[in-house]
Amino acid sequence: MRLAAFRSVVTYVVVALYVLIVGPLGMAITIAFKAKGLLYKLGHAGVWLALTFAGIRYRVIGREHVPANRAVVFCSNHQSNVDPPVLFQALHPQLHILYKAELSKLPVLGRALQIGGFIAVPRENRDEAFKAIERAAESIRSGNTFLIFPEGTRSRTEELLPFKKGGFVMALKAQAPIVPVAVSGGRASMRKGSWIVRPVNVEVRIGEPVDTSGMTTEDRDHLIAIVRERIAQLLRESSHGAAQRSG
Secondary structure, rough: HHHHHHHHHHHHHHHHHHHHHHHHHHHHHHHHHHHHHHHHHHHHHHHHHHHHHHEEEEEEHHHOOOOOOOEEEEEOOOOOOOOHHHHHHHHHEEEEEEEEHHHHOOOOHHHHHHOOOOEEEEEOHHHHHHHHHHHHHHHHHHHOOOOOOEOOOOOOOOOOOOOOOHHHHHHHOOOOEEEEEEEEEEOOOOOOOOOOOOOOOEEEEOOEOOOOOOHHHHHHHHHHHHHHHHHHHHHHHHHHHHHHHHH
């Protein structure tokens, strides 16, 4: 416990210093030269620091399933606070996300999200939320890959929560393939109510893409059912593999 607490403090300090020193400079250069790629490289470097100092390792299975040279929508389950940074590192060099509009108010992070082309979704305004989905679909059509967590929040158990429809509507409007992803192993890293980050090994399983060509938004419930079952299957495979390794 003491070692984990010490590592956590060091991680928080290192990441905070990195954000405070590198963040403003990186954003200034990005804005001046419209170098969006630089912001992503700095973001990956910061996430690498956080994961490395915290002792969080990950491995990816099924990377060959990701379609080459086209934008996709990765669709993942969500079990822990370490899932987003791990997937940000593991899935794509310039991964875009839909995020809560309230985060736009944060001084450094909010500005970075906007510059990075992430799409803010206001949850309280249905009309504005639909407009955000349209902007995201247009972003995908222009070549940007997205990650969605359809459960909307972390699942406290191994069971998947109900899937929200917004991300699937976005994929359907863009006619982009949805790539199912199952992430596991991170739950033990941060226990509820605790600030301590414990070292864990995270597994990311990528499944075969689900083609949305020819589908319309009327097919969203059918699409959700297909993707949900594929993620559930990937989680079962992950649990089976973990049981074999421990046995």
